[in-house]
Amino acid sequence: MKANHLAGNHRAQRPQFLNHAVLLAVLLAGLPRASATAQETNTAAAQPPDQKTAEKGPPLPLHQIEGNGGIFSTLSAYIVNPPRNGEIVGRPAVGFAFVDIGQGRNLEAFTVTESPWSRVELGFALDRLDLGDLPAAAGVPNLQDEVDLYNFNGRVQILKEGEFDQKWLPAITAGAHFKYNDTRAELDKALGGALTAIGVKHDDGVDFTLYGSKMLTFLPRPVLVELGGRATEAAHIGLLGFTSDYSFVFEGNVVVFVTDSIALAAEYRQKPNDYTRIGEVIKPEDDWWTIDAAYVVNSHLTLAAGYGHFGGILNHEANGVWGITTKYEF
16 A cells, blocks of 8 residues: 655655566566576575685576666566675676657666675666657647656665575565656746646655565476565656655566576556646556566576556556666676
8 A cells, every 4th residue: 555654855756657667577587597596596696605606697687777676667685796706896787778658758778787795786777758749738849858867776685585594584675766857847847837736846856665585496487576665755756756755655576487598577566646637747657567578698688578557657648568678797
């Protein structure tokens, strides 16, 4: 359920561009080689030094559109590309996602992560959402034609999967995510202060996340289950802007490893919808769900594609979006 308490100083709106989340779901699918134990899927760095393998592990988790390890719009408790083979510092990973939202609108995400230690992941993402015909619909045709959202992320793995020789333990990771929208103020001014009036008052905000991941290996094929909670002020993940109150929402995903290189994934992300709509120009935000498929090309590269349902995105419905995503680990 959505809880609109916890008034905070960070505000955020979740741009429905998260439709791209569909793509990230595909990324998690990159866990295809998860036929190994859950601890192994979290890369060799999670093993004692004398047990580390000489070869690089599978490139998972993938990058989600906000620059974290995950699927497309939801996260994973696993850390991306941590140090391996005795390395002091982990190597970076880069990614790109493209989502066709429809009505001439697209979402692009440029992502990069670096995990300096086995339990720490730092990430950045630039998300660009095309506004399509929104400026004309709002009566301001000379308005900018895109929104830019900058995401700065820091995540710490509190508990490794199977730690303390307890195979039933899930991986648990907590994160803080600073977001900055550099076009909200201009859009608000062009709309005569309409965004501020409906509660989208701020250009920046901070999300807080807590995720758990568990690989189930007793089934015919490995299945990864990931559940999380998010405290956020964002509207459309921040693509629209940020409110003054925190909402607590739930999200998660399930990944089935069909083969060692192909995975199918499904994800769900609850949205707060903590602002007042403006007719058909700024519609309320809806929860997202996606279905994805991923292919692990090799130990460095993963490709994925997906289909998603995202409901109202600004002035249009986006109930049948598609996207592609890729991630490369050095």
